[in-house]
Amino acid sequence: MWVQIWERLLEQHRGKTFGVIAGVVLGIIYLIFGLFHMLIFVLIVYTGYYIGKKLDRNEPVFPAEDTWRRLMDKWRLFR
Template sequence: MAAFWQLVLENRGKALGIAGGLLFGLLFLTVGFFKTIAFSVFVATGYYIGRKFDNEEDIGEVLDRILPGKFTKR
């Protein structure tokens, strides 16, 4: 079992790609194409906002660029 985890850690990108492909394949088979696409959009949006938090960027500025004037008062 230790050899398996060592292989996964040495090939992290490939392992994540396989896991992601497996997840989206299962979602496609169980809930359908359009719900899988909607799920993907939500995951990508969450990743984008989380990356902004990690980089300590102002979320208000990001949202103001996407939807000007909706989130900040001027």
């Protein structure tokens, strides 16, 4: 049963699955070696999920072109 669940997760949600696993591993490392801050742990897990979701959709993780275009449009007002 568990094998089927993992196979299905890896087939349909590979990026999100690896993102959450990476987030949990990094979060546990943070909890063991750092101070106990649950909000930081949740932030790390969510960041892994978010990056994995972007990779599943074949979207750029950080949309550099869109960000650059927005910044340039705002600064053009001062020219």
